[in-house]
Each structure stands twice: as C-alpha cells, then as structure tokens.
Amino acid sequence: MTNQAQPQPPALAAATAMFVEVLVVGIGALTAAVLLLIALLGPAATAKLAPIAGSSTTAGAGLAAAYALGILIDRAADTALTPHRRRLRTHFFPTAAAYAQARLHLGDFPDLAAKADYTRSRMRICRGWLFNTMALTLTADLSMLRYSFEHRPLILGATTALGTATAFGFYRAWRALTVTGYRKLAEQTANSTPSAPVPPPQHGPATP
Known part of the structure; x- marks a missing residue:
C-alpha cells in the first residue's frame, strides 16, 4: 500500500494568501496605470480603445499585469518604509539579532506564528495601498484634467x-499594525515557552 504525498494545508494556505495579497495590491497599481494612460491619450483615443478593454484577452493580461505590479509596489513600499520600520522595531528589540532570535523562537508556537503571519499580511496590504492611494489620487486628477465637465475644480479638490x-489612514493603519506586531512578538517570546515533550516511561529491571 503506497502513501501518496499530499500538500500540507498550512503551506498551501500561506501560498494562497500571499497570491491574493499581491493581487490586491496590484489591482490598485494597475488602476493607477490605466488612469495615467487615459490622461496621456486623451478622450478621443480612450474612446477608440474602450471596446478592447472588455475582451477576455485583455482581462487575462490585466490579471497578469496586476500580479506583476503588485510585486513591484510591495518591494518599493517595503524599501521606502524600511528605515521607519526599523526605528519602530528598536522600541522593542534593540538589535536586529534580538529580533531574528524572537522570530526564530516564535516558530515553536504554531498558533502564535499563524496570528503573526496574518498581522504581517495586513501590514503589507496597508503599506502597498498607501502608495496605491497616492498614485490613484495623482492619476485621477490628471485624467480629469483632460475632460471638461461641470464643477471640475470642486471634484478635483x-x-x-x-x-x-x-x-494617511493607510499609513496610520500600517504603523499601528507594525507596532502591535513588534510588541506582541516581544511579549509572546518573553513569556511563552514551548511545552516540553513528555519522556516515555523507562522500563528498568524490576526491583526485588
């Protein structure tokens, strides 16, 4: 009887969550890119290209582009916010080695590690959408400047x-999640100890 290897549910769930996370960030970046294209092309060219947007080929290409842009925005946002994140981390971990040791120690507690991963996922979405929102605001303003409609100054404002x-809300959410994650990691790794396995009973020679 052969045992067929099955994918581990935690690993599969983590991979799925990462894919969705990158896609959520990428959709916002793709929308900003489309708005920028509209601003560059103008109303006449946009109207001619509009029928193409509804095709299945465009939808598939858009999904792939959103995923790729999600990776780029995530890396760019992480690079930009890394100095600030490290300053926040020093409030709970004086050195990078202490933080790495705490992360390693957290792996002994699967439940706590899963909650920490969920918090980091929300943090990455917030930091990605911080940049997405700035890009969407700029490109939306640029695209509206190419069209004439009533109350345009009011709508732009x-x-x-x-x-x-x-x-600003996404920044505050990212900062709060980052600080909470570091604080909980410091508390959990300081106060928790993995349960030691119970040793099997030793069967020694019977005493007379």
Missing part, C-alpha cells in the same frame, strides 16, 4: 482631499 486622507 474633493478627490485630492479624499485621496490624501485615505493615504
């Missing part, structure tokens, strides 16, 4: 204000 407030 409202869009800019809403985009700025939303970007």
